[in-house]
Amino acid sequence: MTTSTTSRELAHPDLSDVELPTVLFALSDAARLDLVRELAAQGPLTVAECQSADPTVPKSTFSHHLKTLREAGLIRNEPAGRQRTVTLRKDELDERFPGLLDAVLAT
């Protein structure tokens, strides 16, 4: 049973290392912006739940968007059994970029 499950942990940048243009670029895509809005409204979701918003987009495309958002420090993507949980890093973002997320979500 090897407790070192080497679970599929993905890399999440420290927000102090994330530059503003990177964040803005990640949010400059309609699909990604919609996802961030949904996460802000619905709280943590599994990847499948996120994707159910627009079932027409292929999994690989969706996964690519998740990667972009994750590498920009916007979301956390963590293993949860057979699935994965996606979380908006709201508190950290508010500290690093005060008012930005609220302004984006308000529109």
Place this chain on the structure above:
Amino acid sequence: MTTSTTSRELAHPDLSDVELPTVLFALSDAARLDLVRELAAQGPLTVAECQSADPTVPKSTFSHHLKTLREAGLIRNEPAGRQRTVTLRKDELDERFPGLLDAVLAT
């Protein structure tokens, strides 16, 4: 003297027609973001004055960035004699995207 000087007026979108992703994309480039910051701090500038911030970048490249910002509704670019005046559309932006510009400039 033909008062109809047909001066080189460029097209400026109405901000109600500008989508948030378009604005975020325009701001997601370091060179453009720097320019917006400078306009916010220094007020209206001529193109030459804007460009003096980084004289190494060719005029055509700089003009391309101006076009991107203009088409995203972020700046106004108007003829001023032999030169051109560049202005940040701050008030209009604040109305269309409340808090966004301030949050971006604050970082």
Place this chain on the structure above:
DNA sequence: GCCACCGTTCGATCTGTATCGAACAGTTAG
């Protein structure tokens, strides 16, 4: 152990954007 399930990664293609030199157009000076 085996198989179905969930999601990422890989590889290929396609589109879009950045970049820069050169050409062009309007404006003012002389």
Place this chain on the structure above:
DNA sequence: CTAACTGTTCGATACAGATCGAACGGTGGC
């Protein structure tokens, strides 16, 4: 009118990102 000046537009090249199918890898049910 001509020449110098300011800045945009054009055209070519190069690179980055979007998209999707297929392959891969861990996990849980049976």
